[in-house]
Amino acid sequence: MKLIGISGALAGDKTSLAVSDVLTAAKHLDSAIQTELLDLREYEVEFATGAPLVDYNDDTWNVVNTMLSADFLVFGTPIYQASISGALKNLLDLFPENAFKNKVTGIVATGWSDKHFLVPEYQLKPVLSYFKGLIPAGNVFIHNDAFNEESDEIIDRDVSGRIQNLADEMIYLQRAILNR
Known part of the structure; x- marks a missing residue:
């Protein structure tokens, strides 16, 4: 199985780092899982204009096709102004309606306010559902206080446990889809 993580x-x-932690947890649970991180900082994903994918640059083409080739995906987004990142929303605007059919689509969100923990539920989850993605129950919101200030490593054991549980649930669900 191939798990792609997207940092928006x-x-x-x-x-x-939070998305990478999910990928690492999945790899520890099943060493046969292939993982890859798509960090949008490393790509020049073009603004979605509604044009066919072939009209976009190589980075846009490669990111979209890498995601489509995945068996399952985990999406990471910071919460900005009580919303998912514009970069992630723009990327999602490039996909066709059934893009994530038969794929588990986990969610990890980071933010400064505990008030934002529902943003993924009310903004990202409906979009992933529209694409026919199967969304696990155990998605993870991480308050910025859960990170070490100097290294940005997650230091909150509860958060680390929730990341582990998300990886486990995603693998379980994706195996069930592939084995039916």
Whole structure:
């Protein structure tokens, strides 16, 4: 199975590190899982204009096709102004309606306010559902206080446990889809 993580942050390291932690947890649970991180800071994904994918640059083409080739995905977003990142929303605007059919689509979000823990539920979850993604129950919101200030490493054991549980649930659900 191939698990792709997408970090939808264009600044800072917390979201990318959180997505990487999910990929690492999945790899520990099943060493046969292939993982890859798509950190949107490393790509020039073009603004979605509604044009066919072939009209976009190589980075846009490669990111979209890498995601489509995945068996399952974990999406990471920082919460900005009580919303998912514009970079992640723009990327999602490039996909066709059934893009994530038969794929588990986990969510990890980072933010400064505990008040934002429902943003993924009310903004990202409906979009992933529209694409026919199967969304696990155990998605993870991580308050910025859960990170070490100097290294950005997650230091909150509860958060680390929730990341482990998300990886476990995603693997379980994706195996069930592939084995039916």
